[in-house]
Amino acid sequence: MTVLRISLRSFFAHKGRMVLSGMAIVLSVAFVCGTLVFTGTLNSTFDRFFGSLTSDVRVAPVAEEHAQETGRPDTIAADVADRVRAVDGVAAADGQVMTEHLTLVDAGGEQIDGSGGPTFGADWGPAIQRSMDLAEGRAPSGPGEALLDADTAERQGVAIGDRLDIVAVPGRVTVEVTGLASFRDTNPGAAFVLLDPAAAAERLLGAADEISTVEVVAADGVSDDELRERIVAALGDGYDVETRAEGEQALRDEVGFLGVVRYAMLGFAGIAVLVGIFLIVNTFSMLVAQRTREIGLMRAIGSSRRQVNRSVLTEALLLGVVGSVLGIGAGIGLAVGLMALMDAAGVTMDTSRLTVTAAVPVAGLAVGVVTTLVAAWLPARRAGRVSPMAALREAGTPGDGRAGRVRAALGLLLSGAGAAALVAAANSDEASGGSALLGLGLLATLVGAVVVAPLLASVVVRAVSAVVLRAFGPVGRMAGRNALRNPRRTGATAGALMIGLALVGGLGVVGSSVVASASDQLDRSVGADFIVDSSSSQAFTPDAVRAVRETPGLGHVTELTSVSVELTTADGGSSAQELVAADPTYADDLRTETLSGELAAAYEPDHLSVPESFATEHGLAVGDELTARFVGGETVPLTLAAITSEDTVLDQGAMYLALDTARAHLPAERMPSTTTLFATADDGAEDAAYAALQESLREFPMYEVNNQADYKQLLEDEIGALLNIVYGLLALAIVVAILGVVNTLTLSVVERTREIGLMRAIGLSRRQLRRMIRLESVVIAVFGAVLGLGLGLAWGVTAQRVLALEGFDVLEIPWPTLLTVLAASAVVGLVAALLPAFRAGRLPVLRAIAT
Structure with a gap:
């Protein structure tokens, strides 16, 4: 209980210093929980939509292995519905026409489609009416009339009475919109045009006596599996008969991007968590250093190492719990914001049906608390090892030279092994083997760079200081020396920024190389002047x-x-x-x-x-x-x-x-x-x-005409859009890294309060003091950027050599992008130092000296 009281007192005494570390936890947990809530809601939205489209049992054309994709919809004879209707246990069996092998065109020649989803053509028959209602107007009554789903009509500005062209394999037909139909549940973004049942088969399938499926409703007391077996026995081979559960799963499998979105976002959340660990380690390391005498007094009056260790870990636990709880709430808010963005893009998601499962708070607490405890373990262990006499004698944690040498040796060993793996990957003869070596090299060089960063800091920071800070005279030299005062702290602070920028640099090289390789292949291999292809699946x-x-x-x-x-x-x-x-x-x-x-x-x-x-x-x-x-x-x-x-x-x-x-x-x-x-x-x-x-x-x-220049630009735009999404997701990790710079400088100012007072007393002006802290921040940020971009270049060049085995044999390094990132890092360092520099400048001189 005594340890808990001490931890609580220390936590609230230093709550201001914990804020930025807490923000890192909040952001990391928010991204994890927001991803889980967003993807969970997205999945449940599609599940409800799929459920509304499937029946208890569906009879469809047989799915042949290695089937010939003709570009035309597969069909079965219309009389199959009569045969199914006669099966015992069938309450209703209705033939349905449905296909996505079509395009809708408005009177102005513009394509009408779903917002990211497919466009379906179907008959307005009993099967579709189990999931949709006529919202406005009247049902179609002839081959020249149709319904449009209300969501698409609103999004595309189509009104009752407008005329649309349906372009399908059987030909082109013009229809008048006589009404709007709406789903009883959420439609995520598909477009539906619904024709008169008597005309749908001929207009959409090209055969009046064919249908797409038979949608079956089971009688009371008859299970889907049992009814399926009866229908299979009645029809024999040649048909694909599936239950509701099988049909919904098949639809989920077709929408494979849902899983990709979930795991990609969780991957970037993991990067943010990793960067947050750097921030927390730095924070607790500095707090332990600043409380050395306090720890010494605790040891002198009888506290054991275990109690001191437990005191620090208890503070970390409190920080983790508070940050996680706030992060869970922020994550739910983030999910709502993402849903609003999706809705603005046309993918309908109902925020009233937000899916927050028990896994969300459990995952949030696990990520936040475990991350904080793991990050605080090393500073806590270091605090417990401080001897009472050494702590009472000096206000600083004694350095461990042996540990530093072991760390440097381990970092160099890992970096060397990673570099060797990258070289082996670049010289590999097989893409699969090269990819495995690339992954190994990437992991080893990343960990190695993190471990050896304090050693590199003493070299790189001196070089950066000589180039960047020389123009600022004595203030610049002091800023450089401050950055070198604690290489371990500088390395950890810069390491957090390094991770995000390494990924940015590596992906930038890969993206540019892919575009350059494809452009080179087009120049060398394509003799045609024009390429015409479809913007949809038609x-x-x-x-x-x-x-x-x-x-x-x-x-x-x-x-x-x-x-x-x-x-x-x-x-x-x-x-x-x-x-x-x-x-x-x-x-x-x-x-x-x-x-x-x-x-x-x-x-x-x-x-x-x-x-x-x-x-x-x-x-x-x-x-x-x-x-x-x-x-x-x-x-x-x-x-x-x-x-x-x-x-x-x-x-x-x-x-x-x-x-x-x-x-x-x-x-x-x-x-x-x-x-x-x-x-x-x-x-x-x-x-x-x-x-x-x-x-x-x-x-x-729906068909696009591209000359070679258009095709190159299209490829560049697609790769660029993908990279922008990745950079946007990596921005969270970079924000957390910036918080790390702010926190390090803030705690450093607190640590150097007496020193700042003495410098002010001997003539250092407030402006010079603030400039010194800003320059120190710039040096740390540029060091992280140089380290990160250097790693990213190594990763990107190696990845390009592996991709060369697949034909992407042109290496293109996006120097403008990399130089922009380097310059932006200096600006980031400048911005990150504004608050610490302002606070340092406001310190009263006499009070600072007396601290």
């Missing part, structure tokens, strides 16, 4: 292909798709493969290097090409015969015409054959639709052809 309709082919000013147009086959080689090996089926002109549009044979010959009837790895694995040579079973079509022999190099990013590992070969061996209804178009302009007519091609596809806004 394949090209025949009308769109025809519009492109009829565009004036084009020398040739190449259609491309993918066909599924099972290849059998002479050695008896058999494997499922996706072959690129294209017009012969694709050999000019994408210049793929061949190691043997001629690629143009692969586009001759019943010929193909294979990549080097496949040929090596099966011992193939040009002229060999392979047996190809086209999924849904014929089994035929194909002659190997070329073996291609895999030293590329574009179409790496692809197998090629002619479109005419695929058409000859596949029924028309199983032939995949075109997925990409390439086009080349007549000589000297590139600009005119570009404008004409865009005009030809004006009525098809």
